[in-house]
Amino acid sequence: MSSSFISKLPNVEISIFTEMSAMANKHQAINLSQGFPEFDAPDFLKDKINQAIYEGKNQYSPSNGLPELLTQIANMVHRHYQVELSDEQKLNGQNNITVTSGATEALWVAIQTLVRPGDEVIIFDPAYDSYEPAIELAGGSCRHITLDAPSYAIDWTIVKQAINAKTRAIIINSPHNPTGTVLSQSDLIKLQDLVKQHNLYVISDEVYEHMTFDGIRHESVLRYPALFDRSFVVSSFGKTFHCTGWKMGYCAAPAALMSEFRKIHQYVNFCSFTPAQIAIAQMLKEQPSHITDLPNFYQQKRDVLVGALKDSRFKVLPSKGTYFLLLDYTAISDLNDRAFCEWLTKAKGVAAIPLSPFYPASQRESYHQKHQIIRLCFAKNDKTLLKAAAILNQL
Structure with a gap:
């Protein structure tokens, strides 16, 4: 690319979702990062x-x-x-x-x-x-x-x-x-x-x-x-x-x-x-019952993951909707959320998403100083959720 080319989006990088899923695939980690269901369409x-x-x-x-x-x-x-x-x-x-x-x-x-x-x-x-x-x-x-x-x-x-x-x-x-x-x-x-x-x-x-x-x-x-x-x-x-x-x-x-x-x-x-x-x-x-059944379907999955993490050192934040769950890992590590997710994926075999990329780049340094929170996706089979929780409980 020409050195004179001026980007229309100079601050945009590769999506964190793409990055973490690629990392999960490379290290054969359980992928609770990108928000896609593990189960199939009806x-x-x-x-x-x-x-x-x-x-x-x-x-x-x-x-x-x-x-x-x-x-x-x-x-x-x-x-x-x-x-x-x-x-x-x-x-x-x-x-x-x-x-x-x-x-x-x-x-x-x-x-x-x-x-x-x-x-x-x-x-x-x-x-x-x-x-x-x-x-x-x-x-x-x-x-x-x-x-x-x-x-x-x-x-x-x-x-x-x-x-x-x-x-x-x-x-x-x-x-x-x-x-x-x-x-x-x-x-x-x-x-x-x-x-x-x-x-x-x-x-x-x-x-x-x-x-x-x-x-x-x-x-x-x-x-x-x-x-x-x-x-x-x-x-x-x-x-x-x-x-x-x-x-x-x-x-x-x-x-x-x-x-x-x-x-x-x-x-x-x-x-x-x-x-x-x-x-x-x-x-x-x-x-039409597929839609009316969805709240109970995903609430059950949320409850499986929350229940499986009850003895962990994570602090589980409330999830009232979506198929995501936030975990505070302050009691486990001093790493910032991005570094923690990389370590979790490579060393422990569970991929999560850091929360800092959801904030503007100018605020991420101050965010790192105040928060240590990651996001998990629970749109997965119960077996997968329990397997991931067993790893997380050991931290």
Whole structure:
């Protein structure tokens, strides 16, 4: 590369998820780092995608998504949140939903739709690593608000103080990756008040929407009409149906915002994989119990891992949603979290994710001085979780 080449993302490095999974593979470690399920997608879903492929349904779909899938998404939204996503209340979803190639595409397109040069977007750290690069590529910048362990709760007074004339949008993520926290009804009402008062927009990352535990209700932005009126809501079929490699997601928004979203989406990725859209539409229609069973399914896995670690020297932080669990290793090592995860992978055979990469680079040194926390993924078979816990208990 020419020495005169100027990077548009000079501070971006290889994703920590890619790095730790590669390290886990190299050292044959149990991979509790990258957030993908160890178990397979439902047989029904696999049968339907194979059927679609062999029936020759392999060409482009409409850019917005197959009409039958849009309808089934709208029906699902109504079942879970009592919201009807169409201007005419017909539950067809044709005006309010776009199918995307994964939630990351939906997030990127939503950010490009909203953010203009000079705009600021409020994000909460620790934050998923795709938000800031997308904001920078749109010409905007991030206003970072740090959430403190162990509760990682949002202080809305601080949020209000951070809003200024440049503030364009706020990005929220609930259930939250990496902390496993869940926003409450009170949180959404306070957010709604700020959005109305300051004429802001919201991007709500809800990819773990069907994974909340202990009877906690997921407070989707879709439940709050005045808030949804200025929001993009992003969801993931990959997370819901254990098929992250299919890269299938969707975005919901009011018709006017969705019209602008689709203008960009059509040039990023004209349409998503047609056979998968057909299969998911049938899954949503004929196997709705898969989604309603997910909270108990993942709560059981959380409880297996938490129970297996009860005699360890780790301090286990609460996980109210997602399929992630945070561990404080202060009693075990003085290493910073990145070095600890490398040692854990290479020397002990368990791969985890450090939390510091979820913070901006400028804050990581100070983060290391205050926190010693790692993230484990429990979307694994019980045998794998128990095997990893047995190793961790020896530290």
